[in-house]
Amino acid sequence: MQVEPIETNQEQRLLNVVGLCAWYGAAQVLDDVGLHVKRGEVVALMGRNGAGKSTTMKAIMGLMEKKRGELNFMGVDISNRPSHQIASLGLGFVPEDRRIFTDLTVMENLEVGRQSARAWPDGTAAPVWTSDKLFKLFPNLGEMPRRRGGRMSGGEQQMLTVARTLMGNPYLVLLDEPSEGVAPVIVEQMANMIVELKQRGVSILLSEQNLHFAQLVCDRAYVLEKGQIQFNGSMAELEANEDVRRAYLSV
Ligand SMILES: Nc1ncnc2c1ncn2[C@@H]1O[C@H](COP(=O)(O)OP(=O)(O)OP(=O)(O)O)[C@@H](O)[C@H]1O
Numbered sequence: 001m002q003v004e005p006i007e008t009n010q011e012q013r014l015l016n017v018v019g020l021c022a023w024y025g026a027a028q029v030l031d032d033v034g035l036h037v038k039r040g041e042v043v044a045l046m047g048r049n050g051a052g053k054s055t056t057m058k059a060i061m062g063l064m065e066k067k068r069g070e071l072n073f074m075g076v077d078i079s080n081r082p083s084h085q086i087a088s089l090g091l092g093f094v095p096e097d098r099r100i101f102t103d104l105t106v107m108e109n110l111e112v113g114r115q116s117a118r119a120w121p122d123g124t125a126a127p128v129w130t131s132d133k134l135f136k137l138f139p140n141l142g143e144m145p146r147r148r149g150g151r152m153s154g155g156e157q158q159m160l161t162v163a164r165t166l167m168g169n170p171y172l173v174l175l176d177e178p179s180e181g182v183a184p185v186i187v188e189q190m191a192n193m194i195v196e197l198k199q200r201g202v203s204i205l206l207s208e209q210n211l212h213f214a215q216l217v218c219d220r221a222y223v224l225e226k227g228q229i230q231f232n233g234s235m236a237e238l239e240a241n242e243d244v245r246r247a248y249l250s251v
Helices: 053-060 083-088 106-112 131-137 154-166 184-199 211-217 235-240 242-248
Strands: 013-024 027-038 042-046 066-073 091-094 172-176 203-208 220-225 228-234
Touching: 013 053, 027 042, 027 053, 027 203, 027 228, 042 053, 042 211, 053 066, 053 172, 053 203, 083 091, 091 154, 106 131, 106 154, 131 154, 131 184, 154 172, 154 184, 184 203, 184 211, 203 211, 211 235, 220 235, 220 242, 228 235, 228 242, 235 242
Parallel strands: 042 203, 042 220, 091 172, 172 203
Antiparallel strands: 013 027, 013 066, 220 228
């Protein structure tokens, strides 16, 4: 296992995870996971089906019944906080299964996600979202503000889930496999969306199996296998490391 390099300046880490272990019942599925995301970064959490990507995100969000480890977000210890408190600190989560309200319209779904604007610790404004801004980011949604969630395609629902999370004005978003099971045209829009979010100062931890998608949008990557981090490094280092790619990714 590769150990996280020690950095002198940990200040800029939005999210810091050390020694994370998690269990489903008696089965341990995460073992000593360590990772971090700095302000302005898009970081990939990669690995095959069942490697532990979703569980890592659920554990960070306070959604695992049994877990252990240090979890710190924006200088706050979140290891024992309930998920709604973690979300209200400005940590957004887009789970793999789209969780929109099917009876509510696009606009109503967005309103449900609204939280107050935030500032960075240095007092500067953090990224702030309105439905107008989100409709520029997701033109498809802008064309159907009164459509009910249940009458949208899977890809549109996926976008609405991301847009609703952004209405919470998060500093950092955990995005669980946004490219999975959606049409290629939506995948392309998702990639553009992530690049634009980064330009606007939103940091992202992206769970992803697809190396090509991750290469388009990410700065760094962690590779998980059987609940352990097997690689961490830049996208260029991952690209150059054929052994890791062959052993732990489907390429
Ligand atoms: N609710 C659950 N109960 C029991 N075991 C689970 C549950 N959810 C996931 N697991 C198991 O935990 C391990 C990690 O799964 P996880 O969903 O985190 O992987 P993943 O890398 O996100 O893969 P996928 O892309 O398939 O979601 C797998 O062995 C999986 O079978």
